[in-house]
Amino acid sequence: MGAAMQRRHFLQVLAAAAATASGTATAKPARADRFTAAFESQPLLRPFKGVGDATGDLQGRALLRGRWPTELRGRFYRNGPALFERGGERYHHWFDGDGMVQQFTIGNGEVTHRGRLVQTTKLRAELAAGRFLMSAFGTQVDGTPPVGGPDAFNTANTNALEHAGRVLALWEGGSAWALDPKDLSTQGPVTWGKDLAQVPFSAHPKVDAAGHLWNIGTFGKAMVVWHIDPAGQLVKVQVGESPYPGGMVHDMAVTARWVVVPLPPIQLQFNKPFGPDGNGVGPRPFAMDAGQPLRVLVMDKNDITKRRVFELPPQMVFHVGNAHERSDGRIVLSFIGVPDAWFLNEGAVALMQGREQADGAASSTQLLTLDMASGRVQQHRFDNDAEFPRVDPRRVGQRTRWLLTGTGWDVHASRQHHALLHGVQLLDTETGRQRRFDHGEHAIVEEHVFVPKPGKTGELDAWLLGTTFDARRQATVLNLLDAAHIEDGPIAQAVLPYLLPPGFHGNFTAA
Ligand SMILES: [Fe+2]
Incomplete structure (x- = not known):
């Protein structure tokens, strides 16, 4: 086309x-x-x-x-x-x-x-x-x-x-919006080339160590794959067919050769009435598409017609951690899986109403090993109630051992987990060991990111940077932790004189 x-x-x-x-x-x-x-x-x-x-x-x-x-x-x-x-x-x-x-x-x-x-x-x-x-x-x-x-x-x-010198404010289904890094003034929607206005550019691009940006976009049957160079210029855009049109597609991963996209069987129910009783009040529901698997679409970066679709038991996937190719050619993908659409239908609605939320089912970090030759897939899960996975930015698309997430998991409390996160944790994906720091139930922990220490190369030669909301101070706090000593909690904090609405995702740019 x-x-x-x-x-x-x-x-x-x-x-x-x-x-x-x-x-x-x-x-x-x-x-x-x-x-x-x-x-x-x-x-x-x-x-x-x-x-x-x-x-x-x-x-x-x-x-x-x-x-x-x-x-x-x-x-x-x-x-x-x-x-x-x-x-x-x-x-x-x-x-x-x-x-x-x-x-x-x-x-x-x-x-x-x-x-x-x-x-x-x-x-x-x-x-x-x-x-x-x-x-x-x-x-x-x-x-x-x-x-x-x-x-x-x-x-x-x-x-x-x-x-490439501008801030991209990203959304799931349309253009990126460019902002000026100097004052965050809005420059407007980004069109990457002729006839490409408004073609979706999703919210979870991956930038490799050399600065190349890879992203997807989905609409109807179409699956778009974007490649933007370190100078912010379009290298290539490819459009193929999705093996599961119309579902929620939120995140993606890259390896040296492949683009990897989870396609959970979750659909917005356009034909269902609004609200829990169909009374016209409240949002339209999402539902797991009965009998449909979780698909993982793997496409060759340079020719997306070279592809394979892996199928797994159904679950919701918002976020991936990372992917890489092993020496035997198999692809390893880390992601966070959720058993149902509870957060979409109830958790995110309760927050808008200022309601204490009932617990949804806990999420888990999962590792898939995908064999492109045979089509077989192995699945391994860690029950760690995690969200917002991040890895060392120098190793996007390469092997990573440590996965940084937030967690709502309470080790000691009878309530096993909360919809709002209050801890940060590092998962050792080789041993399954968790290392964590808990801010306590007066705090909301938001996504944290790895910031490599200048001149160092190890995965844990990094700071962990992220915001929390402190309900006692009614203030947003920027926290800095040492990745090698996450259990000790923040080594430094910056307390704002006000609170910010809790956000989803972000990234650090070194000066
Ligand atoms: Fe997201």
């Missing part, structure tokens, strides 16, 4: 999806004031109240504690849904909120913070109108206008990555 034809096909699929989504259902956003009291009485959940247009541009200097190493200098970015209310209405689903990029600048004996809402087409239109205009992932908005493509409702709310 040529690029122009791809784009036409893509817009047809989008138009069909938008028509299905608007249908005859009439679910509305919730009344925002219904949940005000809930957030006031739940100190741990207050950040999920979100920001407004006026508070979506924050600047501050953090109070430093402990010892920040002088050789650690750079910019740490995070992104997440941040604005949930407009015109007295409130979204049903955490994933619906408009994206806000956070930038922590570390160096010269200080940590400064800047956070700004991404000025998407959607945000600017709704700001001007004073009300929600566009239906979102989990909230139907009446009167949504016809759309010419996904960027009309792109919230740019999932990941932030500085690459």
